[in-house]
Amino acid sequence: xxxxxxxxxxxxxxxxxxxxxxxxGFASAKAKAGGVAKVDPRGQVLSLSCSGCHGPDGKSSGxxxxxxxxxxxxxxxxxxxxxxxxxxxxxxxxHAKGYTDGEIHLIAEYLGTVGKKTK
Amino acid sequence: xSTNISRRDFSKLLATGVAGASLGLFxxxxxxxxxxxxxxxxxGGFGGAxxxxxxxxLDPALSVTLVEPKAxxxxxxxxxWVLGGLRTMPQITRNYAKLSGRxxxxxxxxxxxxxxPVKGTxxxxxxxxxxxxxxxxxxxxxxKWSAIAGYSQELSESKMPHAYQAGAQxxxxxxxxxxxxxxxxxxxxxxxxxxxxxxxPYERASLVAHYLKQHKPKSKVIILDPKEKFSKQGLFTKGxxxxxxGMIEWRGPAAGGKLISVDGSSMSVKTDLGDVKxxxxxxxxxxxxxxxxxxxxxxxxxxxxxxxxxxxxxTIHKNxxxxxxxxxxxxxxxxxxxxxxxxxxxxxxxxxxxxxQEPVQPSLVNTCYSLIGTDYGVSVAGVYQLSxxxxxxxxxxxxxxxxxxxxxxxxxxxxxxxxxYNNIVRDIWG
Ligand SMILES: Cc1cc2nc3c(=O)[nH]c(=O)nc-3n(C[C@H](O)[C@H](O)[C@H](O)COP(=O)(O)OP(=O)(O)OC[C@H]3O[C@@H](n4cnc5c(N)ncnc54)[C@H](O)[C@@H]3O)c2cc1C
Numbered sequence: 001x002x003x004x005x006x007x008x009x010x011x012x013x014x015x016x017x018x019x020x021x022x023x024x025g026f027a028s029a030k031a032k033a034g035g036v037a038k039v040d041p042r043g044q045v046l047s048l049s050c051s052g053c054h055g056p057d058g059k060s061s062g063x064x065x066x067x068x069x070x071x072x073x074x075x076x077x078x079x080x081x082x083x084x085x086x087x088x089x090x091x092x093x094x095h096a097k098g099y100t101d102g103e104i105h106l107i108a109e110y111l112g113t114v115g116k117k118t119k
Numbered sequence: 120x121s122t123n124i125s126r127r128d129f130s131k132l133l134a135t136g137v138a139g140a141s142l143g144l145f146x147x148x149x150x151x152x153x154x155x156x157x158x159x160x161x162x163g164g165f166g167g168a169x170x171x172x173x174x175x176x177l178d179p180a181l182s183v184t185l186v187e188p189k190a191x192x193x194x195x196x197x198x199x200w201v202l203g204g205l206r207t208m209p210q211i212t213r214n215y216a217k218l219s220g221r222x223x224x225x226x227x228x229x230x231x232x233x234x235x236p237v238k239g240t241x242x243x244x245x246x247x248x249x250x251x252x253x254x255x256x257x258x259x260x261x262x263k264w265s266a267i268a269g270y271s272q273e274l275s276e277s278k279m280p281h282a283y284q285a286g287a288q289x290x291x292x293x294x295x296x297x298x299x300x301x302x303x304x305x306x307x308x309x310x311x312x313x314x315x316x317x318x319x320p321y322e323r324a325s326l327v328a329h330y331l332k333q334h335k336p337k338s339k340v341i342i343l344d345p346k347e348k349f350s351k352q353g354l355f356t357k358g359x360x361x362x363x364x365g366m367i368e369w370r371g372p373a374a375g376g377k378l379i380s381v382d383g384s385s386m387s388v389k390t391d392l393g394d395v396k397x398x399x400x401x402x403x404x405x406x407x408x409x410x411x412x413x414x415x416x417x418x419x420x421x422x423x424x425x426x427x428x429x430x431x432x433x434t435i436h437k438n439x440x441x442x443x444x445x446x447x448x449x450x451x452x453x454x455x456x457x458x459x460x461x462x463x464x465x466x467x468x469x470x471x472x473x474x475x476q477e478p479v480q481p482s483l484v485n486t487c488y489s490l491i492g493t494d495y496g497v498s499v500a501g502v503y504q505l506s507x508x509x510x511x512x513x514x515x516x517x518x519x520x521x522x523x524x525x526x527x528x529x530x531x532x533x534x535x536x537x538x539x540y541n542n543i544v545r546d547i548w549g
Contacts, residue, residue: 041471041479048173049484050465052456053535055542056549062538063531090520090532091486091498098484098502099518 043110046103050111053091060112072112079104141222154179156473159251160239161231161411163187163215165194165455166257166443168547170469171224179471184249186241190214192548195316196455197540198285200490202293202417203326204333211285217549234314234415236436239332253469256424257443258409259284259316263422266405268380279382280325283315286366295399296327301335303398306388308343308378310405313423315444315453317350318499319440320403322489325355328363329492342369343390343395344376350452351489351499353522358491378402408445415439423447430468431461440465448483449510450503451528457485457548483510485517488536494526496533 058068063080067075081087083104084098099107100102158174160167163185171185192213200206219226221416233242234254241249262281264271275281276289282292296305305327309320324340331338343437348371349355357365370376375392382389387396405423405523407413417433417500424441426433428449431440442465443458451457460483483503490496501517503510 040194041467044177045464045467045479046482048467049460049482051546052484052543053486053539054458056546059546060538061541063534064538064542090501090535092518094500095484095486095502098513099482103482 034105040106040110042103043106046099046107047110067111070106070112075112076104076108079108130146135226155536156252157184157250158182158253158255159184159186159249159461160255160257160470161186161241162257162259163189163192163218163226164257164259164443164458165547166259166458166462167255168215168218169459170255170442170466171483172218172222172259172547173221173463173466174469175224177466177543179223181470181473182225183223184227185215185218185250186227186229186231186243186250187215188228188230189245190228193285193289194455194540194544195283195285195319196543198282198289199319199323199326199337201289202282202323203298203329203490203517205326205490205493207331207535208290209412213544213548215548221549225347230410234411234413234436234439236415236439238383239438244307252438252473254439255462255465255469256415256439256441256445258411258445260406260408260444260453261410262404263407264404267378267402270381270402270404272507273494274383275351275402278386279381279402281403282401283319283403283406292399292401296330299335299338299398301333302337303339304396305331305338305399305401306343306397307340307401307403309349309390310348311345313453314403314406315451316455316487318355318487319488320344320356321349321351321355322491323359323401324367324369325489325491326362328359328366332363332366338366340367340377341395342367343378343388344369345372345378346376347371350487351497351519354520355489355491357522358495358497362492362495368504406444408441412441412445417441417445419447421447428505429481430472431465432468432472440469447509448513449483449508450501451483451510452487452501454485454487456543457483459543460484465506480505486539488532488539490533490536492533494533495528496520496529496531498532 053064054067058066060066079096082089083091085093158181160171163418171183173185174181194211197206197211215226218224229243229245231241232244251384280288280291282288307320307324324342328340373389377390379389386521387394408418408424412418417435419425424444425447431442433439433441442461444453464481473480486498486500488496488498498521499519502513504513
């Protein structure tokens with residue numbers, strides 16, 4: 001990949017991560033005021049594929065574990081352990097390696113909080 | 120590859136993507152605002168039904184219409200399990216009751232016969248005309264009937280089923296397997312790439328052998344393949360040796376794998392190395408995008424639909440998105456999982472586009488499980504990113520079940536495959 005593109009990609013990631021941080025503050029402020037929590041659009045898009053295996057809203061039927069109701073911290077730790085191989089898996093390691101730690105954070109934040117409430 | 124984006128466009132795309140993300144912070148889902156918008160989806164399969172469902176899930180105020188002629192949709196995934204005697208047809212049949220009743224989607228039991236991309240309308244076979252702000256086209260595949268001399272739709276419906284659109288074709292192939300004599304031969308003839316479900320023909324060979332081993336153990340399965348190699352080849356070959364020794368024979372192009380013609384009356388196929396006769400002949404013809412994609416001028420010279428990978432919007436017609444098997448999605452295979460992943464990403468992109476925002480960078484994923492025997496499952500996974508050449512694999516992610524996987528892992532993957540199926544069909548059809 002040309003290095004200019006690499007730079008752009010990195011810039012994109014950094015920008016969307018700082019957006020995420022801003023969004024977090026914004027969301028909790030809104031939530032306190034009784035409004036609808038704002039969703040970082042990237043967290044949502046990154047999380048859309050998970051339900052293909054884990055079921056709608058992470059409620060699984062059968063032996064694939066559910067993650068519905070799990071905290072953002074739990075989901076983030078699990079994904080990072082699958083990614084590093086610290087936690088043995090059949091398929092989650094192969095998936096988790098496709099996300100940066102920043103993206104894993106956004107996924108966990110979305111699925112662990114917003115994803116549950118907006119059901 | 121024609122999903123080529125120029126480097127300049129690509130940087131622009133990334134830049135606007137970032138700007139869009141920050142815009143998104145303050146542009147919440149405005150109910151009254153969104154209510155004006157009509158999205159029409161053509162095709163209620165893996166791609167189309169996923170888009171319809173997620174459009175309503177992510178923005179309940181949208182008006183979403185799903186056009187699908189069939190009242191019952193039989194999934195291709197797990198149709199090989201039916202051939203193996205491990206599932207029944209009702210168990211792999213879905214309907215649209217929950218999408219219309221519970222999720223507020225306007226399901227129209229009809230087919231689209233024309234699209235006017237300028238006026239923004241879809242004409243249905245029954246005569247109705249639907250207006251749209253955004254249209255999603257997910258019609259799946261059609262077959263190139265004339266690609267194999269002697270083959271035809273009529274022959275597929277009488278003697279040589281393709282069973283590559285599940286339903287009556289699956290039942291016909293199953294009846295033929297049940298009727299054949301012990302000691303008979305089953306021929307499976309897959310096409311060259313690209314085609315729907317690259318591991319499909321080889322999972323089929325496995326599960327047909329599973330059935331034959333129990334009921335007709337002297338029988339054989341021969342695969343005549345025009346390809347030098349095929350999906351999960353190492354894993355399949357190892358599984359066949361372990362579970363069905365001597366029963367499954369794969370013949371590549373150098374061993375007479377290329378079909379020249381087929382003949383229904385003698386139940387034989389002609390290859391450059393001579394004729395092969397069999398009691399059951401499963402021809403999987405080369406494929407192209409579903410016919411409405413051609414009628415609407417959404418295809419290019421390859422017979423598939425070029426799209427902008429950021430939103431799956433057609434690069435030919437504005438405001439029309441093409442997803443699933445019909446579109447050209449770079450490194451993503453033509454699978455139900457991929458179609459659903461594309462459908463959801465497209466739903467999220469459409470919601471932003473209708474609000475005047477740029478779509479955020481999508482995250483696309485695929486996993487194809489294949490069952491080789493009852494306790495023997497394998498998978499291939501992919502996580503994808505955008506590049507100037509379109510959708511590419513993220514290096515280091517995805518990949519195959521390890522070739523030295525333990526029996527325990529293989530048994531787990533077989534169970535996960537079952538759970539995957541139950542979860543994805545609930546995720547899509549409710
Ligand atoms: C044997 C076999 C096994 C498979 N196994 C797997 C698997 O294990 N995992 C996996 O992920 N994938 C699997 N697949 C692939 C999967 O079935 C397809 O990739 C998937 O169905 C593609 O989704 P789609 O939405 O593009 O098309 P489809 O699911 O085919 O849906 C298209 C729909 O559009 C409708 N339609 C067509 N034209 C019109 C029109 N003009 N108007 C209105 N409606 C229209 C059709 O009736 C159909 O319902 C398998 C395929 C086969 C053949």
